[in-house]
Amino acid sequence: MSDLSTPKRGRPGYDRAAILEIAVLAFNEHGYDATSMGVLASRLNLSKAAIYHHFSSKEELLQFALNHALGGLEELLLEPAATTGPAIDRLSHVLRGAVLMLADRLPYVTLLLRVRGNSPTERDALTRRKSFDRSVALLVSAARDAGSLRADIDPATVTRLLFGMVNSLTEWYQPTGPADAAHLADDVLALALNGLRTPSTSRE
Amino acid sequence: MSDLSTPKRGRPGYDRAAILEIAVLAFNEHGYDATSMGVLASRLNLSKAAIYHHFSSKEELLQFALNHALGGLEELLLEPAATTGPAIDRLSHVLRGAVLMLADRLPYVTLLLRVRGNSPTERDALTRRKSFDRSVALLVSAARDAGSLRADIDPATVTRLLFGMVNSLTEWYQPTGPADAAHLADDVLALALNGLRTPSTSRE
């Protein structure tokens, strides 16, 4: 994550990333508001005041965490496979990438998906998230217009149901390995594109 | 809801259901923990203390709300169409019924789906919810064993993704009418069973 070579000065201890990791886990367990700086400190085996040496406020912890989740999703949309080629392929790439990103940054995305816009920080995050959703909705519409997707369901509804499925990972997925996430992404794509019904055509 | 004939005694005012309705909306907007009895009171144009005339605690408000959501889902599993006939038909009925129940009791189910188990009340609700999920998972397995559903994806994963899709309604669905919910249920079933891809066979 950070540089491993440079020797550190001063008393060793936590860095921001390590504190953030534990804080995000606590936020997800009890909810952001219900997680007091006191119990957060005891999880870190620190005093409350020590946290304020690394972060200026509780809300800044949330800010850094949400940015880590949103940054990953936003970078996904910029990848070449997401910007060139047939719309259906771009959509598949983004869908698969979203599953992998969720699996990789699970606690951070989990926190993001629970934000309700109760502060400027949360509202900013919601805005960025809606912007991401809108980009995916455009992909769905493009794929539909190209004849790759069924036209009898409203694209906005499709996008929401699709992301409902993907985002639900944060409610139950427990990472066991990187191959696990790739296989899960396969399942999501298969279910989303081909449906649950027994396929009438043969599969390779 | 309650009897309309019996004349009430004493000073008129809120009853439990009316308070609960507003409380649940507030809980969903800011989160249960972040919603203070003070702001709740001001939404009701009441004093904080007045709420305690109707409910013994903040947690009891949550308890009644969660029970209303869970009761609806549990009754769904007891309906004849959910207990008799081919597994695929029973699964379809439950899936459709869940969408309609979500639409009908949207704020209550929304609150239920955000519970994290941070108190005995919340843990009880999570237990009942898991029991419901388990019943649906059994339906999925039965339908798969009967050859109605594809066998190349693990039933547990299918169930979770399926309910991820359905439960995501609480994040975006805005009720406009009862026919609206029925149409939405159609879309969910179509997407879940047949997938997003352009159907190769003709549709009636």
Add this chain to the structure above:
DNA sequence: ATACTAACTGAACGATCGGTTAGTAAAGCA
């Protein structure tokens, strides 16, 4: 009128919240 019942208010309570301050502990560097 009087009694009764239910709905409600204002003020206060202990507890806990996020955050601050002043000082200390532990490391590398000179």
Add this chain to the structure above:
DNA sequence: TGCTTTACTAACCGATCGTTCAGTTAGTAT
């Protein structure tokens, strides 16, 4: 050995939390 840098602690602050309590208001019943 100091000196600097970084990490931390104990004690505390004002604000807000859920809850309680003693009394008041607004209706119905007799």
